Amino acid sequence: xxxxxxxxxxxxxxxxxxxxxxxxxxxxxxxxxxxxxxxxxxxxxxxxxxxxxxxxxxxxxxxxxxxxxxxxxxxxxxxxxxxxxxxxxxxxxxxxxxxxxxxxxxxxxxxxxxxxxxxxxxxxxxxxxxxxxxxxxxxxxxxxxxxxxxxxxxxxxxxxxxxxxxxxxxxx
Numbered sequence: 751x752x753x754x755x756x757x758x759x760x761x762x763x764x765x766x767x768x769x770x771x772x773x774x775x776x777x778x779x780x781x782x783x784x785x786x787x788x789x790x791x792x793x794x795x796x797x798x799x800x801x802x803x804x805x806x807x808x809x810x811x812x813x814x815x816x817x818x819x820x821x822x823x824x825x826x827x828x829x830x831x832x833x834x835x836x837x838x839x840x841x842x843x844x845x846x847x848x849x850x851x852x853x854x855x856x857x858x859x860x861x862x863x864x865x866x867x868x869x870x871x872x873x874x875x876x877x878x879x880x881x882x883x884x885x886x887x888x889x890x891x892x893x894x895x896x897x898x899x900x901x902x903x904x905x906x907x908x909x910x911x912x913x914x915x916x917x918x919x920x921x922x
Contacts, residue, residue: 751862755897757869758907765830767905767912768868769803775864778826779809781819783834786812800830814838820857827861831868832897836889840882847889855896869894871906 754771758764772778788794804810808828811819816835819827839850858865871894873887898904904915 752864752903753858753897753901754864754866754903754905755869755894755901756866756905756907756912757871757894759871759874762871762907763910763912764868764907765800766803767907768828768830768866772808772826772828772866773805775826777807777809778828779811779819779823780804781816781823781827781829782810782812783814783816783829783831784812784837785814817853817857820861824863826864826866828866829868831870832893833870833886833890836886836893840885840889851892851896854893855900858897859900867897867901869897 754768756764756768756771772780782797782800811823813819814834815838816829819829835850835854839847842850870890872890878884878887898915904919906913906915
């Protein structure tokens with residue numbers, strides 16, 4: 751079992767890079783970790799673009815409950831993106847949030863097959879003027895840091911380029 755984490759900013763190429771890495775598997779389940787947004791045309795266009803790049807042989811789950819996926823799916827996973835996990839639990843208090851983080855890390859460690867996770871890098875710019883924006887920024891940072899600590903491969907995508915962080919990092 752191996753965990754690969756691919757992070758980057760919006761339009762950095764992280765999903766495309768993850769999809770390329772997933773092509774090594776004969777069979778994979780692509781987890782679109784989100785609730786459907788059928789009335790959001792911009793979101794629907796983004797979904798169409800992602801679908802157009804995926805091989806038809808991939809199983810697809812469109813679900814915002816990652817714990818459900820871990821309990822009911824076997825075989826390699828491509829999770830796009832872990833921000834959906836944060837959104838699902840955005841209104842939890844800090845204790846419930848911490849418990850969900852611990853549970854997530856446990857599921858990731860125990861999952862019997864390879865997992866590729868796409869994650870959003872945020873917080874490199876302005877601080878949100880909205881409380882919920884700041885909660886998301888802090889929580890996605892926590893999730894990514896936790897996953898990085900157990901991942902076998904950690905990548906950062908910038909401007910359509912991928913950098914393998916494991917080759918150049920210094921633990922802090």
